[in-house]
Amino acid sequence: MSKVLVTGASGQDGYYLINLLRQQGCVVHAQSRRQTHPSLHRDGASWHVGDPADRDFLDSLIASVMPDEIYNLAAVSRPIQSWGAPRETADVNAFVPQDICELLLKYKPDSRLFQASSSEIFGDAVDHTQNEQTLCAPKSPYGVAKLYAHRIVGAYRAQYGLHVSTGILFNHESPKRPLSFVSQKIAYAAAAVSLGLNETPEVDETGRPILLDGKMALGDLSVRRDFGFAGDYVEAMRLIVQHPTADDYVIGTGRDHSIEDFCHQAFSLVGQRWEDHVIVDPGLMRKVDSRYTRADTAKIRSVLNWQPNVDFQALVSMMVKAQTAIIRGSMS
Ligand code: NDP
Numbered sequence: 001m002s003k004v005l006v007t008g009a010s011g012q013d014g015y016y017l018i019n020l021l022r023q024q025g026c027v028v029h030a031q032s033r034r035q036t037h038p039s040l041h042r043d044g045a046s047w048h049v050g051d052p053a054d055r056d057f058l059d060s061l062i063a064s065v066m067p068d069e070i071y072n073l074a075a076v077s078r079p080i081q082s083w084g085a086p087r088e089t090a091d092v093n094a095f096v097p098q099d100i101c102e103l104l105l106k107y108k109p110d111s112r113l114f115q116a117s118s119s120e121i122f123g124d125a126v127d128h129t130q131n132e133q134t135l136c137a138p139k140s141p142y143g144v145a146k147l148y149a150h151r152i153v154g155a156y157r158a159q160y161g162l163h164v165s166t167g168i169l170f171n172h173e174s175p176k177r178p179l180s181f182v183s184q185k186i187a188y189a190a191a192a193v194s195l196g197l198n199e200t201p202e203v204d205e206t207g208r209p210i211l212l213d214g215k216m217a218l219g220d221l222s223v224r225r226d227f228g229f230a231g232d233y234v235e236a237m238r239l240i241v242q243h244p245t246a247d248d249y250v251i252g253t254g255r256d257h258s259i260e261d262f263c264h265q266a267f268s269l270v271g272q273r274w275e276d277h278v279i280v281d282p283g284l285m286r287k288v289d290s291r292y293t294r295a296d297t298a299k300i301r302s303v304l305n306w307q308p309n310v311d312f313q314a315l316v317s318m319m320v321k322a323q324t325a326i327i328r329g330s331m332s
Contacts, residue, residue: 005067007031007052007096008074009045012176013116017071017234018045024238029065031074053091055099062103069241070104071114072097075146078180079120080286082142093145094152101156101164112241113153113164119226119252119293121147121168131296132168132248154248163246167237170252170295173315174230175322180205182218182259183227184319186266189216191323193277194270195331206283215277219284221260226252226294229310229318239304252295253308265316270324 004021006014009030021028028045035049048065050057052074062070075093076082082089097115104111120143121136138144153164177184179202192200192211200211210216228251236251257265263274300306310318 001025001027002068003027003029003065004069004071005029005031005062005065006045006071006073007100008072008077008116009047010034011073011077012174012178012230013073013172013234013237015176016174016231017073017237020231020234020238026069029067031061052096052099053088058096058099059103059106062100063107066108067111069112069114070100071116071237071241072100073116075116076142079140079142082140082145086141089141090145090148093142094148097149098152098156101153101162104162104164105156105160109160109162111163112246113162114237114241115149115153115164115166116237117150117153117166117168117248118143118146119168119170119250119295121150122293124292129254129294129296130168131250132299150248157246163241165240165243165246166248167233167240168248168250168295169233170226170228170250170293172228172230172233172251173319175319176230177319179210183262184323185210185216185218186259186262187316187319188323188327189277190263190266190270190272190320191327193267193272194320194324195327197327201330211277215279217279217281217284218259218263219281219286221263221278221280222258224256224258224292224294226254226256227262227312227315228253228308229315232308232310236300236304236306239306240300243304247303249300249304250295250297251300251306252293252297253311254295254297255312256292256294257312261312262316265313266320269317269320 004026010032030045076089123137123139173183198214267274
């Protein structure tokens with residue numbers, strides 16, 4: 001029975017990964033900086049509270065658990081947030097993965113690592129699709145720190161023969177996505193409209209209700225993303241770690257949709273026209289976000305035989321339904 005450590009386990013991917021690992025009979029150790037919220041608590045995982053950027057904590061965590069596998073999900077996970085905390089972003093997103101490699105050498109060199117890399121390492125990619133060979137030109141502290149981690153994990157693999165892999169994750173969403181992400185904001189607004197709300201208690205990053213006078217404010221609607229479902233992506237993570245040879249893999253759907261497409265899909269599901277409920281606020285336009293991401297998934301499909309099960313329509317539907325249930329529950 002594998003003993004597995006998941007860092008950053010209280011987030012979206014941690015939720016799906018822990019469920020998968022438990023189904024597969026693994027003994028799961030989970031790390032978070034805070035006592036986990038009761039709604040996030042999963043039976044069967046042993047939780048360790050501490051900061052992975054604290055080297056002493058990380059050392060004793062790995063020394064005490066002695067995991068067969070580590071999934072490093074801990075990160076400042078929004079590019080926009082990384083501008084407000086560039087030093088913390090470097091510490092967590094870049095140096096924690098390096099520290100983990102060092103600690104594997106020190107305590108358990110036969111342990112396997114999955115490092116959550118990101119399509120943000122490509123920046124504004126000029127290629128039509130992005131794969132493991134695409135030129136990296138990150139444009140935010142988040143992307144730069146993730147690129148450092150991506151490269152350093154590869155360097156430890158080459159230098160010491162460690163079984164350390166990365167997954168270059170494209171956007172993946174789910175009902176567990178925080179409301180600070182545009183996908184969930186849209187799902188929430190569509191659900192709120194369907195329940196007859198004109199104004200929501202939840203606010204956006206400017207402090208404005210997500211829905212005000214029946215309208216939601218968004219930035220650039222033409223930005224295109226490769227949107228997948230988190231539950232599918234954690235299966236890819238597991239396959240990567242299980243493969244006899246460590247490597248880097250792009251994880252995505254191979255299809256892209258605009259933010260406008262997301263709005264269209266979400267509001268159509270509740271019988272509404274998105275144009276009646278979405279306004280563009282130039283103040284929400286981002287200068288540095290990648291404008292276009294689409295994964296070339298040839299490698300992971302052929303080597304690991306992985307492919308996503310949930311398509312764009314099913315993903316948006318799942319998110320809108322979940323938000324509808326949450327809002328309805330809060331109204332009763
Ligand atoms: P989440 O933001 O949901 O979870 C990340 C976790 O990291 C949080 O739950 C938090 O746990 C921990 N964390 C956040 N900030 C810090 C910090 N400053 N120091 C230490 N720990 C911190 O992210 P996801 O689950 O969506 O993503 C998992 C990983 O995949 C991340 O590394 C992310 O960058 C990467 N990724 C995700 C993509 C996506 O679309 N979801 C796309 C590309 C990459 P706590 O507060 O409990 O300590």
